[in-house]
Amino acid sequence: MARIDLVDLAHSYGGNDAPAESFALKPVTMTWRQGGAYALLGPSGCGKTTLLNLISGIVTPSRGKILFDGADITPLSTQKRNIAQVFQFPVIYDTMTVGQNLAFPLQNRGVPKAEVEARVRQIADLLDLTFYLDRKATRLTADAKQKISLGRGLVRSDVAAVLFDEPLTVIDPELKWQLRSKLKALHRELDLTMIYVTHDQTEALTFADTVVVMHDGRVVQSGTPAELFDKPAHTFVGYFIGSPGMNIVPAAVSGHEARVDGHIIGLHRNYGVLPAGAKIEIGVRPEFLHVAAPASGLLSAAIERIDDLGRVRFARVRVGDAKFSARVPPGFSVPDNMVGLVFDPAHVHVYADSRLVEGVA
Amino acid sequence: MDKTVNQKAWFLVLPVFAVVAFSAILPLMTVVNYSMQDTFGNNQFFWNGVGWFKELLDPSTDLGGRFLASLGRNLLFSAIILAIEVPLGIVVALSMPREGWTVAVCLVILALPLLIPWNVVGTIWQIFGRPDIGLLGYTLNSLGIDYNYVSNEFDAWATVIVMDVWHWTSLVALLCYAGLKSIPDAYYQAAQIDGASRWAVFKAIQLPKMNRVLLIAVLLRFMDSFMIYTEPFVVTGGGPGNSTTFVSIELVKIALGQFDLGKAAALSLVYNLIILIVCWIFYTVMTNAGTERPEKKGAA
Numbered sequence: 001m002a003r004i005d006l007v008d009l010a011h012s013y014g015g016n017d018a019p020a021e022s023f024a025l026k027p028v029t030m031t032w033r034q035g036g037a038y039a040l041l042g043p044s045g046c047g048k049t050t051l052l053n054l055i056s057g058i059v060t061p062s063r064g065k066i067l068f069d070g071a072d073i074t075p076l077s078t079q080k081r082n083i084a085q086v087f088q089f090p091v092i093y094d095t096m097t098v099g100q101n102l103a104f105p106l107q108n109r110g111v112p113k114a115e116v117e118a119r120v121r122q123i124a125d126l127l128d129l130t131f132y133l134d135r136k137a138t139r140l141t142a143d144a145k146q147k148i149s150l151g152r153g154l155v156r157s158d159v160a161a162v163l164f165d166e167p168l169t170v171i172d173p174e175l176k177w178q179l180r181s182k183l184k185a186l187h188r189e190l191d192l193t194m195i196y197v198t199h200d201q202t203e204a205l206t207f208a209d210t211v212v213v214m215h216d217g218r219v220v221q222s223g224t225p226a227e228l229f230d231k232p233a234h235t236f237v238g239y240f241i242g243s244p245g246m247n248i249v250p251a252a253v254s255g256h257e258a259r260v261d262g263h264i265i266g267l268h269r270n271y272g273v274l275p276a277g278a279k280i281e282i283g284v285r286p287e288f289l290h291v292a293a294p295a296s297g298l299l300s301a302a303i304e305r306i307d308d309l310g311r312v313r314f315a316r317v318r319v320g321d322a323k324f325s326a327r328v329p330p331g332f333s334v335p336d337n338m339v340g341l342v343f344d345p346a347h348v349h350v351y352a353d354s355r356l357v358e359g360v361a
Numbered sequence: 362m363d364k365t366v367n368q369k370a371w372f373l374v375l376p377v378f379a380v381v382a383f384s385a386i387l388p389l390m391t392v393v394n395y396s397m398q399d400t401f402g403n404n405q406f407f408w409n410g411v412g413w414f415k416e417l418l419d420p421s422t423d424l425g426g427r428f429l430a431s432l433g434r435n436l437l438f439s440a441i442i443l444a445i446e447v448p449l450g451i452v453v454a455l456s457m458p459r460e461g462w463t464v465a466v467c468l469v470i471l472a473l474p475l476l477i478p479w480n481v482v483g484t485i486w487q488i489f490g491r492p493d494i495g496l497l498g499y500t501l502n503s504l505g506i507d508y509n510y511v512s513n514e515f516d517a518w519a520t521v522i523v524m525d526v527w528h529w530t531s532l533v534a535l536l537c538y539a540g541l542k543s544i545p546d547a548y549y550q551a552a553q554i555d556g557a558s559r560w561a562v563f564k565a566i567q568l569p570k571m572n573r574v575l576l577i578a579v580l581l582r583f584m585d586s587f588m589i590y591t592e593p594f595v596v597t598g599g600g601p602g603n604s605t606t607f608v609s610i611e612l613v614k615i616a617l618g619q620f621d622l623g624k625a626a627a628l629s630l631v632y633n634l635i636i637l638i639v640c641w642i643f644y645t646v647m648t649n650a651g652t653e654r655p656e657k658k659g660a661a
Contacts, residue, residue, distance in 0.1 A: 058550050078553040091551035094569040104565070108556040152555060 002068040002082075002160040004032040004055065004193070009064035011050055016062040024050045026217040027064065032161070032195065037187050039208035040197045043240070047217040048197045052163050055195070056083045068160050085163040086153040089170060090145035092137045099124070099133040102151045109156075123151045126186055143171045147179070154186060161193040168203065180207060201241050213237045229285070230347070235354045238283045244307075244314060247289065249322035251282040253350050258282045261320045263299040268345045269359025278352040286325040288347035291315045291332065291339040298340025301326075306334060315339065395626035413627035424615075424624050430603065431611040432635075435587055438522070438607060442586040445526050447579060450533025455567070457538055468538075471531040483595025486524040490596070510597060514604040517597045521605055524592055529585065533578045540574035541567060576647045580640055587636055608632055 010027040012018040020026070025047040032038060040048040053059040055066060057078035065074050073081055084105070093101050099120055106116045124130045127147045132140065137148055146167060153162050164183075168176050184207060187194050198204050204211050205225040212222040213236070221233040232238035232246060239245030252259040253274055256267050260282070274280055294300050301317035301324060313328040317339060326341055328334060350357045396413055398406045419425040457467050474482070490510050492498040501508040510520040544566060552562045590609035593599065599606035599614075606614075612632065616625030 056554060058553065078550075079556045083554065085550070085554045087547045087551060089545070089547060091547050093565040095565065104557070104561075105555040108558065108561060149551075152551075 002193070003034050003070075004161060005065075005067040005070070006030050006032075006055075007065040007067065009051075009054060009061055009066060011054055011059060011061045011063075018062075023062070023217055025054070025061075028219050030212075030219065030222065032193060033210075034193055035191050036193055037184070037207060037209045038193075038195045039204035039211045040195060040214060041199070041201060041204040041211050041240075042214035043199055046214040048199075048214050049165055051214070052085070052165055052195065052197050055161070056085045056163050057081045058085075082158065082160045083163060084153040084156055084159045084161075086146075086149050086165065086167045088166045090142060090149045092140075092145050092148060094138045096137060097134050098129055098137050098140070098148055101137050101148050102129075102133075102155050105152055105156055119155055119157065123155045126154075126189070127151050127182065143175050143179075146170055150179075150183070154190060154192070157190070159192060161195055164194065164196040166198055167196075168198075176203075183207060201243075205241075213240065215240075231349065231356070232283065233356045235281060235283060235351050238285075238349075242285055242287075244286050244325040246283045246285050247324045247326075248281050248283045248351070249319075249324070251280060251350075253280050253282065258348065258350065260299060260322065263319075265299065265343050265348065266345045267348055267350070267359065269361055271350055271357060271359045274350075274352050274357065279354070281351045281354075283349045283351055284343060284347055286314055286327055288344040289324065290327040290329050290342050291317065291334065292329075292342050293335065294338050294340045298342060300338050301341050303334065303337060303339060317341070392626045392629060395622045396630055398623050400620070400622045409623060413624050414631070416624075417627055417631055424628075427603075427611055427615075428608070428628055428631075431606050431608045434605070435589075435607045438518075438589070439583055439586045441522055442525055442529075443579060443582055445522070446530045446533050446582055447575070449526065450530050450578065451537050451571070451575075453530065453534035454537035454541055455563070457534070459542075468535070471534055473531075474528050475531050475535075477528070479591035480595055482524065482528050483592040486520060486527075486592070487596045490520050512601055514601055517601060517605050520596060521593045524596065525586060525589070528592070529582060533582060536574040536578045537571055540571035544570045572647070576644065579647065580643055583643060584636060584640060587639070 007029055008027045009025065009029070010023055011025040012023040014022055028051070040051060042048050050059060054061050057073075057076065061074065065072050067073070068082070093104060096104065102120045102123060103116050106119060111119075120133075121130070124133055127150060129144070129147055129151060132144065137145065140148070150164075150167060153164070168179060171179060180203060183194070183196075186192075196204070196207050198207075205228075209224065210222060211225055211228055213220050213228065213234075215234070215236040221228060221237045223233075228237055228241050232241070235246070235248045238248055249260055251265075253267070253271050255272065256270055258265045258267055265282070291301075292298060299319060301319045304316045304318055304323075306328065307314045307316065307325075314325045315328050315334060317324050317326060319341075324341065326339075350359065397409060397411070399409045399412075400406055413424070416422045416424045417428050420429050453471075458464050477485075489495045490498045490508075492502050492509050498508055498510075507513075508516050510516040548566050548570075549562065552566060557565065588609055589607055590613070593605045593607060594610055594613075597605045599610045608628075609632075612625055612628050615621050615628060
């Protein structure tokens with residue numbers, strides 16, 4: 001159990017002299033609280049697994065330091081780091097029974113026999129593996145095997161953190177929900193710091209207290225699920241999180257107004273003068289934009305199609321070259337060609353070169 | 362159960378039957394035929410029934426004595442060969458580099474002995490071990506070790522064994538290396554995380570994952586060493602005395618030296634049967650190892 005600090009941590013698989021842009025993980029400084037449930041969220045190749053492997057010691061960083069409770073553990077090997085990690089695909093020791101598999105990490109560290117047994121029972125109980133304890137692990141199904149892998153990760157009570165590298169990839173969707181809520185429950189029960197890598201936003205948002213969104217080797221935002229939804233710090237967070245993602249369209253912004261296709265959209269905050277030459281965009285989530293009958297004060301848009309998601313409908317519309325997704329209010333019958341767009345000014349954000357600009361109230 | 366009946370399949374299978382019949386079944390039947398008869402010159406044959414087989418299994422007769430003695434030597438030889446080559450092959454495979462240009466170098470060096478024909482291997486060691494002009498023999502003798510594979514039984518055995526180890530350990534090593542390469546990195550990473558020692562990694566991951574290739578290695582090395590003929594024949598000629606006369610050497614002596622086709626045929630049938638049975642036992646034991654019993658330590 002420990003607080004984990006990353007100080008200017010960066011890694012390149014091409015060595016320290018590789019050009020800065022080619023780093024798999026660009027310099028990052030952040031702190032992971034003891035006992036927190038974190039998710040590292042991002043598309044494939046964004047550096048999230050690299051970051052995880054740096055923390056566990058499988059990969060040694062090109063630059064920077066990792067501190068556990070203030071002590072520099074960067075040069076230490078994985079064995080000495082006191083970290084547990086669960087991999088994407090189940091790793092099972094073929095010759096051992098389920099119980100021996102679970103006991104393996106403890107036995108290797110010379111934990112007394114009675115204690116091993118008690119802990120294995122507890123973890124098997126939590127993961128519903130008690131029935132299988134004396135069975136050979138090889139013959140079990142993929143998800144039972146992955147539960148064993150999870151169990152081996154959780155069995156040590158003294159770990160600084162448990163790292164999960166997309167652990168539910170091989171699990172059936174049905175069981176995914178169960179296992180995810182199980183993990184959440186285990187987190188509360190065992191008081192372990194957990195870091196969970198995934199590219200699935202649902203997984204990240206349901207599991208974690210704090211979601212760290214990564215893009216192209218950088219941490220672009222770290223915050224609660226609500227923060228990521230309400231106030232994306234980066235356009236990438238905007239469209240990566242949410243379904244459909246945030247509408248991000250080029251606009252001219254000055255003061256309290258944004259101009260899209262000649263139409264003025266009111267803003268809640270004053271943006272004064274934005275940096276010259278920057279690419280200015282506004283972002284608004286489809287949830288805060290709805291279609292209405294065309295009217296003179298509204299931005300008019302051409303309908304492309306309607307997506308019916310069951311409980312809500314979203315209209316895909318076009319204004320000039322810019323495309324929007326907008327909520328269709330219940331009971332609204334959508335005209336065939338043109339609609340008006342109604343913005344919720346409190347939720348329209350302004351981005352300069354993809355980064356959120358904080359306006360003045 | 363509606364199975365498609367397609368008589369055309371016979372046309373595809375028949376040529377194979379024909380080839381196998383001429384290449385395997387007919388020669389084998391000839392041997393079976395010989396094994397029931399006694400031969401004299403001028404192609405005279407006399408029916409002997411199972412007489413040769415009875416003699417073969419009776420150590421008090423000449424044939425039985427020679428067969429059982431050479432069989433004992435052969436089994437001992439195979440046991441020693443397996444006991445040395447399998448662990449040694451595993452150790453070599455484990456200490457090979459996993460990536461980089463050194464891999465290619467190691468593979469080529471390992472493959473070299475495998476490419477040398479049997480009788481050349483025999484000749485190399487025959488000369489290598491000679492006390493007068495051989496590098497090995499001369500060196501050992503000048504170090505004060507009285508080494509002479511022509512007159513000393515132990516030296517003869519040692520030479521034949523070392524020669525076989527030199528010739529064939531590579532095969533085991535290459536097979537094991539292939540087995541090791543197929544283990545995903547995640548296993549090693551997980552073992553690191555779990556704090557496993559080097560020995561625990563070997564026991565829990567590497568050995569079980571090599572199970573399959575080890576089975577192949579053991580089978581191949583058993584069959585080859587049990588049928589060994591050329592190398593000891595070239596090096597020691599079966600001597601000194603009969604001390605390195607293995608079954609195959611005995612067989613050739615009987616068949617071609619004495620021209621006792623009946624005895625030789627009976628012997629080769631029994632020889633063949635033993636190899637089949639032992640291989641079957643190995644196969645059954647090793648494929649079941651680790652799958653049925655709850656705990657099985659080690660594979661080979």
